[in-house]
Amino acid sequence: MKFLLIHTFYENYLQEFYGKRQALASAPYAEQVKALVEDGFGAPHIYTPYLERLGYDVQLVIANCPFSQGMWLKENGRTLPQENNWLYDIVRMQIEALRPDIVYMGNPIVFDGRFIATLSHRPRLVAGWRAASIDPATDWSNYDLIVSSSTVCLDAARAMGVPAVERFSPGFPTTLAQSVQDAPKRYNVIFTGGWSAEHGKRNTLLLEIARAAQAGSFEPAFFLAGDPRQMPPEVARINRGALWGLDMYRALRQGEIVFNAHIDMAGAESSNMRMFETTGVGSFLLTEYNGNIGKYFEPGVEVETYHGGGELLEKIDHYLRHPLEREVIASRGRKRCSLEHSMEHRILELDRILKTHLDGGRSLAAAASAHHASRPAVQAPAGMEGSTPPAGTERYLALQRQKEELMATEAPGTGHPETSTLAQWHFRPTAAAPPSPPGLAASGADSPYRKEIEELEGQFPGVAFGAMVQVLGMRNVSIGAGSCIGDCSWLNVCIRDQHVRMKIGRTVLVGRQGMISTGGTLEIGDYCVFAPRVYISDADHIFSDIMQPVIQQGATFNRSVVVEENCWLGINTVISGNLTVGRGSVIGANAVVTRDIPPFSVVVGNPAQIVKMYSPRTSRWERTRNAEDIQRILEERQAMPLPGREEYREILRRNAVLHTLEPVLAGRGNLP
Numbered sequence: 313m314k315f316l317l318i319h320t321f322y323e324n325y326l327q328e329f330y331g332k333r334q335a336l337a338s339a340p341y342a343e344q345v346k347a348l349v350e351d352g353f354g355a356p357h358i359y360t361p362y363l364e365r366l367g368y369d370v371q372l373v374i375a376n377c378p379f380s381q382g383m384w385l386k387e388n389g390r391t392l393p394q395e396n397n398w399l400y401d402i403v404r405m406q407i408e409a410l411r412p413d414i415v416y417m418g419n420p421i422v423f424d425g426r427f428i429a430t431l432s433h434r435p436r437l438v439a440g441w442r443a444a445s446i447d448p449a450t451d452w453s454n455y456d457l458i459v460s461s462s463t464v465c466l467d468a469a470r471a472m473g474v475p476a477v478e479r480f481s482p483g484f485p486t487t488l489a490q491s492v493q494d495a496p497k498r499y500n501v502i503f504t505g506g507w508s509a510e511h512g513k514r515n516t517l518l519l520e521i522a523r524a525a526q527a528g529s530f531e532p533a534f535f536l537a538g539d540p541r542q543m544p545p546e547v548a549r550i551n552r553g554a555l556w557g558l559d560m561y562r563a564l565r566q567g568e569i570v571f572n573a574h575i576d577m578a579g580a581e582s583s584n585m586r587m588f589e590t591t592g593v594g595s596f597l598l599t600e601y602n603g604n605i606g607k608y609f610e611p612g613v614e615v616e617t618y619h620g621g622g623e624l625l626e627k628i629d630h631y632l633r634h635p636l637e638r639e640v641i642a643s644r645g646r647k648r649c650s651l652e653h654s655m656e657h658r659i660l661e662l663d664r665i666l667k668t669h670l671d672g673g674r675s676l677a678a679a680a681s682a683h684h685a686s687r688p689a690v691q692a693p694a695g696m697e698g699s700t701p702p703a704g705t706e707r708y709l710a711l712q713r714q715k716e717e718l719m720a721t722e723a724p725g726t727g728h729p730e731t732s733t734l735a736q737w738h739f740r741p742t743a744a745a746p747p748s749p750p751g752l753a754a755s756g757a758d759s760p761y762r763k764e765i766e767e768l769e770g771q772f773p774g775v776a777f778g779a780m781v782q783v784l785g786m787r788n789v790s791i792g793a794g795s796c797i798g799d800c801s802w803l804n805v806c807i808r809d810q811h812v813r814m815k816i817g818r819t820v821l822v823g824r825q826g827m828i829s830t831g832g833t834l835e836i837g838d839y840c841v842f843a844p845r846v847y848i849s850d851a852d853h854i855f856s857d858i859m860q861p862v863i864q865q866g867a868t869f870n871r872s873v874v875v876e877e878n879c880w881l882g883i884n885t886v887i888s889g890n891l892t893v894g895r896g897s898v899i900g901a902n903a904v905v906t907r908d909i910p911p912f913s914v915v916v917g918n919p920a921q922i923v924k925m926y927s928p929r930t931s932r933w934e935r936t937r938n939a940e941d942i943q944r945i946l947e948e949r950q951a952m953p954l955p956g957r958e959e960y961r962e963i964l965r966r967n968a969v970l971h972t973l974e975p976v977l978a979g980r981g982n983l984p
Contacts, residue, residue, distance in 0.1 A: 315368045315666075316412035316435075317360050318403060320376045320419040321353055324537070325556040329353075330379055337379040341387055344380040345372055351557035352491070356482040356585050357418050357441065362659040371410055375403050375423070400427060408433045414666060416440070421447055425454035437670050441482075442469075443584070445510055445577050457669045459662075461583035463810075476669045479787075481608075482585065483658030484592035484649055488561050492593055495565040500530040501628055502567035504560050505586070507538035507547070514573035515547075520621040521571065521628070522546035530632055532571075535563055565593040568638065569631055571624075572599035582608065588653050591615065591645035596638045598627060606812050607790055608653065613958065614645040640962065651793035651818075657773035664770040765980065768797075778824065778978035785813070792818030792838065794972040797826070799979035804829040806851060807869060817877070819971055822846070824979050831869035837877030837895065837957075839964050848873060848887045876911065877961050895960050896926070910946065912954060928952035 330337055336344055349358055360370040374380055381402045390405055392398050407415060413436045417423045420440030428438055439457040442465045458469035459480040469477045507515060523546050525532050537554035555563050564570055570590040582602040590597040601617035609615040618624040631638040761779035768777040771786060774793030781797050783789055785805030790812045801822055805813045814830050817838035824844045831851030850871040855862045873887060876895035886904045894911030904918040912926035925945045927934045929952060936942045955963060
């Protein structure tokens with residue numbers, strides 16, 4: 313499949329880049345593009361090397377680079393019809409010469425729908441990326457797909473009538489971190505970016521940092537693009553000029569603290585690339601707090617956040633005085649970025665998005681129709697060709713289609729009141745209950761589960777899923793890398809808004825047939841292990857009116873369940889209510905937990921009772937025969953405190969050898 317990526321780079325960067333490499337302008341076109349890519353400018357948006365590994369036939373065009381574009385004309389024996397419009401004329405020639413299946417515009421403002429309308433070759437998919445301000449005169453009427461990490465831009469695309477919009481965050485190329493890993497720390501606080509009218513909030517914070525620096529407590533370094541005459545004197549004094557490409561990444565690596573704030577149009581949403589660029593090179597990120605930051609990084613653990621200028625300056629002072637604490641957070645941030653936000657992971661999501669919307673979805677539907685017309689719904693294993701599909705397979709596929717239709721029509725981001733009818737979440741109109749996995753007949757490349765598993769693993773990079781797993785309210789679910797969700801498990805979020813309401817940590821095993829549901833917030837800490845058929849929910853059915861069916865009386869929402877780090881839950885465990893299961897605890901098989909469990913406890917029974925607790929005095933698990941034993945150990949813990957949650961999480965991560973659970977633990981319906 314032919315993929316053409318069309319980008320524009322900053323003109324000042326191009327002039328500086330070629331000014332340092334004057335011989336490059338006469339080099340072949342491919343060599344010029346290769347040199348630009350290797351310098352790293354716009355690297356989180358340069359997908360071509362990664363799509364090539366997935367089998368795409370890829371080409372990259374830097375549309376506003378006169379040197380490389382002029383060389384393309386020369387090598388292809390082309391001449392310009394009118395020099396004044398060379399930017400559009402050459403790109404039009406390239407599209408018509410290469411005849412790509414997919415055109416992806418990195419700047420759909422310059423190349424908006426009016427340009428697309430002039431093409432004699434209509435690609436099967438015209439897609440664009442935008443996460444910055446949009447000129448009111450922009451026309452996206454000829455675009456098939458707009459992707460963005462910004463809700464503002466996605467809403468604007470919908471308002472312009474773009475047929476498809478998708479939320480997507482570009483990834484960080486880990487090779488860039490390797491290129492600058494030897495750069496030493498040189499600056500207390502740094503910022504790289506622009507000074508412009510679109511960054512009023514950020515400009516104010518930069519000025520506060522500059523003024524605080526005059527007191528002599530620290531020395532910041534700003535690398536600002538923009539007119540120095542428009543900057544306050546305090547800011548201009550410490551501005552060292554714009555940096556781009558590898559020079560910028562090297563500066564980020566050299567900062568003890570990297571300050572970040574978003575463009576004004578982002579509102580109360582974190583989504584800019586500086587978060588990933590900073591953590592990707594292993595530096596400490598201090599970024600503004602927004603409600604969605606937890607979808608990317610855990611504040612105080614993997615990055616640090618601030619609310620306003622006062623707290624910003626306080627945290628700068630704190631982390632400059634506590635370098636070890638700062639370095640631990642930076643190390644965690646780098647690991648999270650590498651595991652979940654690297655280009656290697658994000659490109660799988662982009663691949664899924666592109667293929668989903670190719671030909672407006674028609675090509676996939678046509679392929680599926682031809683596939684089913686020419687063979688049975690499920691291909692039999694080798695040696696069984698022509699036999700009847702396994703029992704239940706057709707019914708399962710029908711249910712899967714119905715589920716996909718329901719998910720497609722679900723209104724995203726819809727909030728719900730504190731008490732609502734639970735039936736709308738727990739009960740969907742279906743023809744029949746899903747069948748059990750059909751065993752060995754479902755193994756191999758033709759399993760009916762493979763596509764569903766691949767879609768889930770594309771949505772949650774680094775997580776292994778079994779067969780027949782449902783994740784309802786997917787936008788509100790976060791699952792840490794290395795985790796594993798077993799066959800026939802069900803994850804459900806009742807209130808579907810813009811927040812992460814179900815957070816499953818790293819390297820967590822949810823055993824087969826696990827059921828986890830939240831009507832408020834639910835958190836499972838790192839390194840937890842759940843046996844099969846564990847049930848966790850913070851929502852209860854209301855049954856106060858005996859004259860009404862329970863199913864229509866609604867439910868109690870807005871409660872919270874927390875299962876802290878490194879808990880082991882036995883088979884058939886039930887955890888229900890508004891409670892916390894303390895870190896390092898063990899819940900015995902068939903236990904029913906409805907109240908808080910102290911950390912480092914063993915509980916069994918219905919209702920669950922504490923039978924052992926870890927004593928810091930003896931460094932052993934001690935049997936608790938009565939309330940007096942429990943109270944004695946709690947008092948011992950006050951005198952000799954065990955690790956708090958944050959400290960315990962760090963101990964586990966430091967001691968962990970196993971970081972990624974094998975997919976076989978998910979079951980996968982006997983998939984290889």
